[in-house]
Amino acid sequence: MAWFGRHGDGAEHRPRGRGREPQRVERVGLDDLTPDPIAVLGQAAYLQLGHFEALSRAASTAPTLEAKGSLSAAAGKVLAKHSAIIAELDSRGADSSAAMSVHTAAIDRYFEMVQGADWYEDLASIYFTSGLLDDFFGRITGNLDGGAKISASISSDAGSEDIVQLLADGMSKDPRLASRLAVWGRRLVGDTLLMARSALPHPVNPPAGEARIEPVLTELMADHTRRMDRLGLTA
Amino acid sequence: MAWFGRHGDGAEHRPRGRGREPQRVERVGLDDLTPDPIAVLGQAAYLQLGHFEALSRAASTAPTLEAKGSLSAAAGKVLAKHSAIIAELDSRGADSSAAMSVHTAAIDRYFEMVQGADWYEDLASIYFTSGLLDDFFGRITGNLDGGAKISASISSDAGSEDIVQLLADGMSKDPRLASRLAVWGRRLVGDTLLMARSALPHPVNPPAGEARIEPVLTELMADHTRRMDRLGLTA
Numbered sequence: 001m002a003w004f005g006r007h008g009d010g011a012e013h014r015p016r017g018r019g020r021e022p023q024r025v026e027r028v029g030l031d032d033l034t035p036d037p038i039a040v041l042g043q044a045a046y047l048q049l050g051h052f053e054a055l056s057r058a059a060s061t062a063p064t065l066e067a068k069g070s071l072s073a074a075a076g077k078v079l080a081k082h083s084a085i086i087a088e089l090d091s092r093g094a095d096s097s098a099a100m101s102v103h104t105a106a107i108d109r110y111f112e113m114v115q116g117a118d119w120y121e122d123l124a125s126i127y128f129t130s131g132l133l134d135d136f137f138g139r140i141t142g143n144l145d146g147g148a149k150i151s152a153s154i155s156s157d158a159g160s161e162d163i164v165q166l167l168a169d170g171m172s173k174d175p176r177l178a179s180r181l182a183v184w185g186r187r188l189v190g191d192t193l194l195m196a197r198s199a200l201p202h203p204v205n206p207p208a209g210e211a212r213i214e215p216v217l218t219e220l221m222a223d224h225t226r227r228m229d230r231l232g233l234t235a
Numbered sequence: 236m237a238w239f240g241r242h243g244d245g246a247e248h249r250p251r252g253r254g255r256e257p258q259r260v261e262r263v264g265l266d267d268l269t270p271d272p273i274a275v276l277g278q279a280a281y282l283q284l285g286h287f288e289a290l291s292r293a294a295s296t297a298p299t300l301e302a303k304g305s306l307s308a309a310a311g312k313v314l315a316k317h318s319a320i321i322a323e324l325d326s327r328g329a330d331s332s333a334a335m336s337v338h339t340a341a342i343d344r345y346f347e348m349v350q351g352a353d354w355y356e357d358l359a360s361i362y363f364t365s366g367l368l369d370d371f372f373g374r375i376t377g378n379l380d381g382g383a384k385i386s387a388s389i390s391s392d393a394g395s396e397d398i399v400q401l402l403a404d405g406m407s408k409d410p411r412l413a414s415r416l417a418v419w420g421r422r423l424v425g426d427t428l429l430m431a432r433s434a435l436p437h438p439v440n441p442p443a444g445e446a447r448i449e450p451v452l453t454e455l456m457a458d459h460t461r462r463m464d465r466l467g468l469t470a
Contacts, residue, residue, distance in 0.1 A: 076311060
């Protein structure tokens with residue numbers, strides 16, 4: 001959970017010749033990578049709105065009433081995350097619309113790119129992209145001063161069990177769907193990592209800074225692979 | 236609020252020659268018109284899902300972040316009504332999916348008919364149709380045994396103030412929009428009254444029964460006219 005706060009991440013990437021000063025290295029790492037709270041919360045809020053729209057679209061085109069019900073309920077949970085982030089922005093004295101507006105163009109473009117060719121690909125997009133981004137934003141908001149509560153809200157589950165079940169049902173009926181979703185799941189991850197990456201400030205000291213970001217992205221990739229595995233898809 | 240329970244509504248339509256027995260007439264009226272609770276709740280639940288879908292579609296195509304925010308919040312409130320009705324069906328031992336499934340074909344067709352030609356017509360549809368139907372279902376569920384709580388939930392406001400404001404803003408920018416919405420508001424009402432009417436059982440004694448339903452529909456029409464007035468549209 002607490003990668004940015006974890007001691008040692010930065011140390012691996014220190015020049016080998018230097019002495020052991022993990023505390024100091026860590027502090028530099030945090031200064032370097034901790035983003036502006038309002039910018040991060042604005043991005044997270046608008047991303048939740050995008051996930052909400054994708055889920056409610058999937059609910060409205062669901063083939064069964066049960067699927068419609070569980071996807072609508074999931075949409076409601078995602079909307080609650082969005083509202084919690086807006087409340088957090090309000091409580092920090094920020095104009096939440098202004099905080100989101102700087103991100104709308106990039107995020108709208110992102111959601112167009114991860115829109116699937118059919119209902120199942122859309123479901124897979126929701127599962128993979130919200131999984132990765134909620135992990136990520138849950139973690140970085142957890143590093144903000146007073147961010148524990150909003151981090152817990154962003155990290156909370158929003159119906160992933162039901163979505164996995166719907167995808168598993170689809171694959172059991174159509175074996176070719178699995179290979180299609182495996183390709184789709186791999187295609188999504190690049191744009192999604194870039195979306196996560198964009199929340200982090202450009203490091204003051206580029207090569208060393210990027211090296212510190214690398215393990216973060218590696219860990220997100222590993223979590224993505226676990227989600228692929230959960231669906232029985234080889235990542 | 237309590238038309239079905241209100242004394243006297245039925246009396247107006249009694250043959251003039253009979254004596255004054257309002258209590259007895261009223262009881263016959265209720266027996267005749269009180270629908271099956273599970274059927275009504277199933278219809279109300281699926282209608283809320285339709286309103287939710289319309290609102291979340293309007294949110295996703297909203298021209299401003301503020302509109303997107305308020306429509307998403309309204310969608311969340313409508314989803315809460317849906318969930319409350321599902322919980323009510325559960326607590327009455329009903330299979331909520333089965334209770335909704337008998338209504339899906341008619342309701343899907345209805346929502347196709349009331350879909351507007353653009354975003355503003357869609358907003359107007361949401362305002363007029365959910366206004367009328369929430370009034371109606373709030374009232375008939377209020378007459379069910381133990382229906383007070385679910386009636387209050389269905390009757391509760393779900394962002395109508397914001398929708399009225401968005402429509403007013405649109406009309407102030409484009410004066411022709413008002414005449415278009417006036418026509419649209421009149422067109423919607425017929426299908427919406429039929430949707431409400433379909434929740435009531437066919438009276439055992441057709442002409443007298445229909446006469447008792449008439450004031451109900453008249454009252455719904457009057458409320459619709461008030462909503463038109465609120466937008467400055469001549470009904």
